[in-house]
Amino acid sequence: MLRAAIVAILVAMLPSLALAQSCSFTVTNMNFGAVDTLSGSAATSTATLNVTCSGSLPLLLPILVCPHLAAGTGGATSAAARQMLSGANSLDYQIYSDPAMSVVWGSYAWAYASRPPPLMLSPSVLGNSSGTLTLYGRVPGGQATVPPGTYLSTFSGGHVEFRYRTNLLGSNCDTGSGTLAASPTFTINATIAANCLVTTQNIDFGSKGVLDANVDATGQVSVTCTPSTAYTVSLNGGTTGGTPTNRKMSKGAERVTYGLYKDNARTQPWGDAGTPGSTVAGTGTGAAQPLTVYGRVPPQTTPSAGVYTDTVVVTITY
Incomplete structure (x- = not known):
């Protein structure tokens, strides 16, 4: 009888024990x-x-x-x-x-x-x-x-x-x-945060025996910015620090003058903040936005044969 009573009490207590848990x-x-x-x-x-x-x-x-x-x-x-x-x-x-x-x-x-x-x-x-x-x-x-x-x-x-x-x-x-x-x-x-990425395509003017006429070529700056982000693209004066239309490609001490422009007619120079109005502005969309860079080597005294190069730094300000 005692054992049966104890079992009955324990079974009755189980629900209350569960409710006590929190x-x-x-x-x-x-x-x-x-x-x-x-x-x-x-x-x-x-x-x-x-x-x-x-x-x-x-x-x-x-x-x-x-x-x-x-x-x-x-x-x-x-x-x-x-x-x-x-x-x-x-x-x-x-x-x-x-x-x-x-x-x-x-x-x-x-x-x-x-x-x-x-x-x-x-x-x-x-x-x-x-x-x-x-x-x-x-x-x-x-x-x-x-x-x-x-x-x-x-x-x-x-x-x-x-x-x-x-x-x-x-x-x-x-x-x-x-x-x-x-x-x-x-x-x-x-x-x-607002952010921009940039990639570039080089400009190659090719081979020219005598610089007696304009030599034109194009490259590209591709800008990817977060949507609604306003940006400007600047091109510096190159290794020798020239102006937008008077940059220099070099081979040793010899130079070839060239310019970079925003338009196909080569009437709008593309430079940096030091030349007012010469930068390119845009607004990001999240997708790559290609910008063509128009290059021109004008007629000039032809230096000795060889490969002439310059490096232009692209800066994105946003």
């Missing part, structure tokens, strides 16, 4: 810092989820924690792309549960198949336990058309459902079962 959560912010969208490379960052559980009486059953994360305030356009926002502009990113960044961290409550990683805790005899999970974030490359700005997505309220339960009902996080904890708030943020 878990709280914190998540650090995920800051991608300055993201270079023109490089084509991905940017990565991490955040840390901390969970602490306690109970007033011993509860030795394992605790399953399911940290569901929906889209965040920036929204999501697909299973692969959550978004941060800067006004009306958006920057794609994603949160993953693995360091290889192959498993998206999701929620039972959103439209996509991905679910959160389960975290199993083993309470002490006093009912206490704790654990951590790492959130892995990536901003993919290939977003050169995103304008400069500070981008943000906030996770709070309905975007965060951190639930916990004893492990009697299975070890997956496919549903919204379990006790709902107070939602922590954390942010995902990144900054895109």
